[in-house]
Amino acid sequence: MRMKLALFITVLAVPALLAQSPAIRIHAATVIDGTGKVVRNATVVVQGSKITAIETGTGSNATYDLGRLTVMPGMIDVHAHVAWHFDKDGRYAARPGTPAQEILYSAENAYVTLQAGFTTIQSPGSPSDVELRDAVARGVLPGPRILTSIRQLNERSGTPEEIRQKVRQLKSDGADVIKIFASASIRDGGKQTMTDEQLNAACGEARTLGIRTMVHAHSPESIKASVNAGCLQIEHGVFATDDVLKLMADKGVYFDPNVGVVLQNYLKNKEHYLGIGNYNEEGFAYMEKGLKLNADMIKRAVATPKLMMVMGTDAVAGAHGHNADEIVERVRQGNQQPMDAIIGATSLAAKSMNLDKTIGTLAPGYEADLVAVDGDPLTDITAVTRVAFVMKGGTVYKNVSAGSARASRSAP
Numbered sequence: 001m002r003m004k005l006a007l008f009i010t011v012l013a014v015p016a017l018l019a020q021s022p023a024i025r026i027h028a029a030t031v032i033d034g035t036g037k038v039v040r041n042a043t044v045v046v047q048g049s050k051i052t053a054i055e056t057g058t059g060s061n062a063t064y065d066l067g068r069l070t071v072m073p074g075m076i077d078v079h080a081h082v083a084w085h086f087d088k089d090g091r092y093a094a095r096p097g098t099p100a101q102e103i104l105y106s107a108e109n110a111y112v113t114l115q116a117g118f119t120t121i122q123s124p125g126s127p128s129d130v131e132l133r134d135a136v137a138r139g140v141l142p143g144p145r146i147l148t149s150i151r152q153l154n155e156r157s158g159t160p161e162e163i164r165q166k167v168r169q170l171k172s173d174g175a176d177v178i179k180i181f182a183s184a185s186i187r188d189g190g191k192q193t194m195t196d197e198q199l200n201a202a203c204g205e206a207r208t209l210g211i212r213t214m215v216h217a218h219s220p221e222s223i224k225a226s227v228n229a230g231c232l233q234i235e236h237g238v239f240a241t242d243d244v245l246k247l248m249a250d251k252g253v254y255f256d257p258n259v260g261v262v263l264q265n266y267l268k269n270k271e272h273y274l275g276i277g278n279y280n281e282e283g284f285a286y287m288e289k290g291l292k293l294n295a296d297m298i299k300r301a302v303a304t305p306k307l308m309m310v311m312g313t314d315a316v317a318g319a320h321g322h323n324a325d326e327i328v329e330r331v332r333q334g335n336q337q338p339m340d341a342i343i344g345a346t347s348l349a350a351k352s353m354n355l356d357k358t359i360g361t362l363a364p365g366y367e368a369d370l371v372a373v374d375g376d377p378l379t380d381i382t383a384v385t386r387v388a389f390v391m392k393g394g395t396v397y398k399n400v401s402a403g404s405a406r407a408s409r410s411a412p
């Protein structure tokens with residue numbers, strides 16, 4: 001009887017084993033887990049879409065032996081405008097082209113972002129993000145996981161009651177986050193634009209519905225008003241004073257300064273933008289000044305105790321694929337510790353998006369979103385810009401490392 005039962009179990013177990021794909025083992029000299037831990041001579045074991053173990057020891061039975069490379073979680077950009085692009089004439093496409101053109105440019109941006117090691121982005125946002133997000137999630141089109149605000153709220157969004165209604169509508173339209181403009185653009189001086197009542201309505205209603213908020217705010221008063229309205233995350237903050245930096249730290253509000261990509265990209269691509277909207281000589285002069293203001297602000301932000309700084313670039317047309325430059329510049333200009341900068345682009349960024357149980361950390365049970373970079377980013381942060389290997393959800397999207405044991409796996 002016992003024998004029969006054992007046989008029965010064996011027969012049942014065989015199809016289950018066959019159905020399970022073999023584990024993928026990724027070995028590297030160094031594994032940075034995203035929360036501050038470093039494991040040397042380590043192997044990340046992946047089964048299906050998830051990490052099942054991190055083992056130490058040789059890479060002799062590795063599927064991918066990445067040698068001296070450093071493995072870390074797939075990077076996260078909490079502020080990337082994946083739809084922004086230059087048109088066929090090389091001009092910033094302020095007015096949308098055909099829907100087909102728009103979505104293909106977005107797909108291209110998603111692809112180069114993934115190849116640069118970013119496995120999740122938050123787009124603040126464009127209506128076409130919804131289709132792009134869902135297409136990537138179907139698992140065929142290569143791109144990062146995408147979160148989107150779909151649209152934005154600003155001072156023209158109406159009365160407080162109308163704003164509350166718009167927040168409810170955004171949520172039912174599938175927005176992952178509410179994007180709010182509390183201040184003017186840096187090209188227009190960055191002063192507060194929404195009233196305190198409008199901000200209270202936007203962030204208050206979002207809180208009630210359990211949807212997150214991210215606020216574009218440059219001036220100290222617009223940052224203060226947003227924090228007091230219960231908004232959860234502040235973007236940019238070029239004119240942030242020590243007072244408002246401390247206020248964000250005290251209130252547990254995430255801060256996403258953008259010091260390494262966006263202004264540099266605008267200045268580098270000036271001829272592609274100049275003459276469109278507020279991309280005029282005056283606007284570019286503000287952005288030129290913004291470089292110096294940012295360099296000063298980021299040092300003070302890094303020095304502010306307990307300030308939770310997440311990694312966002314504000315990547316626009318021309319900047320996609322250069323996202324990791326932001327990490328480099330926070331270390332270079334802001335004297336941020338490389339490990340803190342990496343945490344800001346991995347586990348802390350995931351936490352800011354309420355995804356800290358699934359991504360941003362290399363540990364058993366997490367999604368297998370990981371990259372390998374050429375060098376040790378803890379001693380040379382520019383290593384994060386040299387991405388040799390990208391896996392998202394257990395699928396390898398890039399492998400230009402020399403030491404792949406089975407290169408045939410490295411599709412597509």
Ligand SMILES: [Zn+2]
Nearest residue numbers: 079081124314
């Ligand atoms: Zn932006």
